Amino acid sequence: MKNISPVVELIDVSKRFGKITAVGNVNFSLSKGAVLTILGPSGCGKTTLLRMIAGFESPTTGKIRINGKPVQAVPPYRRSIGMVFQNLALFPHMTAGENIAYPLKMRRFPPQDIPELVERYLGIVRLTGMEDRRIHQLSGGQQQRVAIARALSFNPDLLLLDEPLSALDKKLREEMQLEFRRIQQKIGVTTINVTHDQREALVMSDEIIVMADGVIQQSADPVSLYRQPSNKFVASFIGLTSLMKGTVDQIEGTTVKFNVNTTSLWGQTSSKFHIGESVEGAIRAEQVRVHTEQTRPVGMDNVLDGVVEEQIFEGDRMVYQIRCPALDSAPIFVFDHDPAHNVLHRRGDRVVLSWNIRDLLVYPD
Amino acid sequence: MSGSRSKATVLWAIVWFDLILLSLPTIIIFGASFTTGDIVQFPPEGFSLKWYSKLWLLDDFKAAFFRTFYVSLICTAVSIPAGTLAAIALSRYRIRFYTGLQVYLLLPFTIPLVVSGLGMMIFFGEIRILGQLWPVGIGLCIINLPFMIWAVSASVNGLDDQLENAAANCGAPPLQAFLTVTLPGVMPGVITGALLMFILAFNEFLVSLFLTDARIVTLPVSIYNSIRSVITPDLAAVSAVYIIIAFIAVLLLDKLVGLELFLKSK
Ligand SMILES: Nc1ncnc2c1ncn2[C@@H]1O[C@H](COP(=O)(O)OP(=O)(O)OP(=O)(O)O)[C@@H](O)[C@H]1O
Ligand SMILES: [Mg+2]
Numbered sequence: 122m123k124n125i126s127p128v129v130e131l132i133d134v135s136k137r138f139g140k141i142t143a144v145g146n147v148n149f150s151l152s153k154g155a156v157l158t159i160l161g162p163s164g165c166g167k168t169t170l171l172r173m174i175a176g177f178e179s180p181t182t183g184k185i186r187i188n189g190k191p192v193q194a195v196p197p198y199r200r201s202i203g204m205v206f207q208n209l210a211l212f213p214h215m216t217a218g219e220n221i222a223y224p225l226k227m228r229r230f231p232p233q234d235i236p237e238l239v240e241r242y243l244g245i246v247r248l249t250g251m252e253d254r255r256i257h258q259l260s261g262g263q264q265q266r267v268a269i270a271r272a273l274s275f276n277p278d279l280l281l282l283d284e285p286l287s288a289l290d291k292k293l294r295e296e297m298q299l300e301f302r303r304i305q306q307k308i309g310v311t312t313i314n315v316t317h318d319q320r321e322a323l324v325m326s327d328e329i330i331v332m333a334d335g336v337i338q339q340s341a342d343p344v345s346l347y348r349q350p351s352n353k354f355v356a357s358f359i360g361l362t363s364l365m366k367g368t369v370d371q372i373e374g375t376t377v378k379f380n381v382n383t384t385s386l387w388g389q390t391s392s393k394f395h396i397g398e399s400v401e402g403a404i405r406a407e408q409v410r411v412h413t414e415q416t417r418p419v420g421m422d423n424v425l426d427g428v429v430e431e432q433i434f435e436g437d438r439m440v441y442q443i444r445c446p447a448l449d450s451a452p453i454f455v456f457d458h459d460p461a462h463n464v465l466h467r468r469g470d471r472v473v474l475s476w477n478i479r480d481l482l483v484y485p486d
Numbered sequence: 487m488s489g490s491r492s493k494a495t496v497l498w499a500i501v502w503f504d505l506i507l508l509s510l511p512t513i514i515i516f517g518a519s520f521t522t523g524d525i526v527q528f529p530p531e532g533f534s535l536k537w538y539s540k541l542w543l544l545d546d547f548k549a550a551f552f553r554t555f556y557v558s559l560i561c562t563a564v565s566i567p568a569g570t571l572a573a574i575a576l577s578r579y580r581i582r583f584y585t586g587l588q589v590y591l592l593l594p595f596t597i598p599l600v601v602s603g604l605g606m607m608i609f610f611g612e613i614r615i616l617g618q619l620w621p622v623g624i625g626l627c628i629i630n631l632p633f634m635i636w637a638v639s640a641s642v643n644g645l646d647d648q649l650e651n652a653a654a655n656c657g658a659p660p661l662q663a664f665l666t667v668t669l670p671g672v673m674p675g676v677i678t679g680a681l682l683m684f685i686l687a688f689n690e691f692l693v694s695l696f697l698t699d700a701r702i703v704t705l706p707v708s709i710y711n712s713i714r715s716v717i718t719p720d721l722a723a724v725s726a727v728y729i730i731i732a733f734i735a736v737l738l739l740d741k742l743v744g745l746e747l748f749l750k751s752k
Contacts, residue, residue: 175651175655176654177651177654196654196659197651197654197655198654198655198656198657198658198659198660198663199657202655203655204652204655206648206651206652207648208646208648210646210648210649210651210652211652212649212652212653212667212671213646213671214670214671214673223653223656223658223666224655224656224657227653227656227657227658227662228656228657271656272655275656275657
């Protein structure tokens with residue numbers, strides 16, 4: 122059997138617009154059937170990356186291979202890639218059915234097969250019976266589905282999604298995320314999804330690439346990414362994370378003691394530090410425990426006094442924002458996942474915070 | 487409550503005043519064309535279609551009418567591809583000398599019609615096409631092209647600029663993408679512009695005056711010539727024909743594009 126090459130492969134791909142480096146030295150490859158999400162803040166180069174893969178832009182340096190073949194010289198209309206655009210870009214003068222049939226016609230599918238395929242993909246995106254509707258006669262979520270069906274109907278090797286869900290309201294967006302996962306699993310198409318919504322990335326993907334300023338920060342599966350963020354940016358971008366700056370005081374293997382003003386904190390690191398180096402500790406909101414003065418933990422490291430600055434009730438959880446005088450930097454965020462039973466702390470209450478050494482991740486500043 | 491009512495009353499009064507003022511000449515001419523008398527007067531003396539039938543018998547007017555129709559058709563036919571492509575290119579593609587090109591295409595607006603008329607007369611004379619009818623259509627197309635470009639530009643600007651990429655992504659080569667996606671998208675603008683060009687060419691006087699001679703006068707020129715001698719109700723009838731043609735154009739626009747869309751200039 123022949124060696125199976127990845128569906129997409131990017132080798133040292135960079136894109137510069139004048140002085141701006143939109144994408145810098147990106148490397149990744151994606152095997153058949155996998156779902157990759159590129160996650161990053163606005164302007165970090167996600168769209169530029171997708172446009173290069175689709176063929177609307179060519180890389181300034183580096184190579185893109187699709188199914189093992191270099192594609193520099195292949196125009197977009199000869200690439201077997203379906204794309205759902207950020208603003209959908211459905212053809213307004215065509216019906217839903219005509220939109221889905223368009224790629225089939227352009228790619229010279231036998232005319233007698235087209236109606237059947239349109240019918241089938243309408244069924245997959247659950248729009249059966251709506252093929253004669255004009256685009257403006259469909260709701261936002263339905264238009265979304267037409268766009269997905271149009272991108273899938275010709276059975277592309279690769280599906281690109283450029284934040285197609287960002288325009289929808291939260292509830293519909295979450296519904297569409299699950300819907301998309303269902304469709305993806307049914308069809309098994311290799312997919313690259315772009316988003317700045319961390320929840321969407323975690324829900325939809327087999328693998329996540331976090332980007333900042335055009336550069337890949339980390340590439341991992343959702344669980345590892347959440348558990349072991351490889352740098353400060355990733356740690357603070359995913360989950361609700363509090364940061365604290367300090368200087369290294371003591372190192373014991375992977376355990377580091379660092380001082381914030383006069384307070385000492387213990388944390389875990391995978392980096393090599395030297396005494397006196399400035400570092401930043403990161404703690405996730407769900408790892409911090411809140412106590413009162415009566416239940417203050419004794420004989421533990423990482424115990425801090427604080428005052429409740431804000432409490433945000435989200436129904437299934439309570440989010441506390443707590444100001445610790447010992448840390449003059451940003452507040453610490455804490456989740457209480459059982460607000461129905463636990464003691465509630467009000468604004469202005471004095472509380473005591475604690476967390477485990479292994480949950481405080483220490484990064485170079 | 488009463489404040490908003492009196493505001494509405496004032497607004498309506500202004501609207502009606504404007505409407506009447508604007509349509510008064512039209513109503514007068516339209517009415518006068520039905521007179522049974524021999525002079526243009528309003529209210530008309532009696533009611534008859536005699537001036538219309540007389541118009542039909544006036545071979546000069548009839549020939550001028552058909553010539554004007556022919557000239558307007560040529561003007562429209564030339565302006566559709568020229569104006570559409572220019573408008574799409576101007577607002578879609580990053581063109582070198584963009585501003586220069588834009589100024590050049592809109593230039594006819596800034597030049598007094600007398601100057602363009604004279605210029606074209608000399609130029610057409612030089613290349614020996616003066617005295618034929620079709621160059622008049624070309625000339626009218628040149629001076630009115632900015633209207634076409636504006637009408638189509640409004641449509642192009644309303645079009646999603648990712649549509650062509652979407653078409654390419656669906657497997658359409660550039661020409662196919664243009665024909666199947668871009669062109670249908672700007673159709674409302676093209677139709678609007680084409681009707682506008684037709685009406686403008688049908689009404690154009692000054693430039694036609696330069697480019698026509700006694701054998702090939704167009705209707706506006708022919709009307710002008712007869713005013714100089716004597717004003718008879720047949721002129722009112724001709725004017726009424728104009729009004730009817732403009733009215734038909736508006737009806738067509740409504741049928742083809744939807745007046746609502748046109749007024750929102752999409
Ligand atoms: N055609 C262009 N010319 C110049 N600069 C560009 C061009 N396209 C993108 N850029 C720049 O490249 C950077 C990356 O842009 P890109 O659109 O890829 O960001 P993004 O990650 O998709 O952001 P968003 O989440 O807001 O869509 C930005 O700084 C942007 O200003
Ligand atoms: Mg983007």
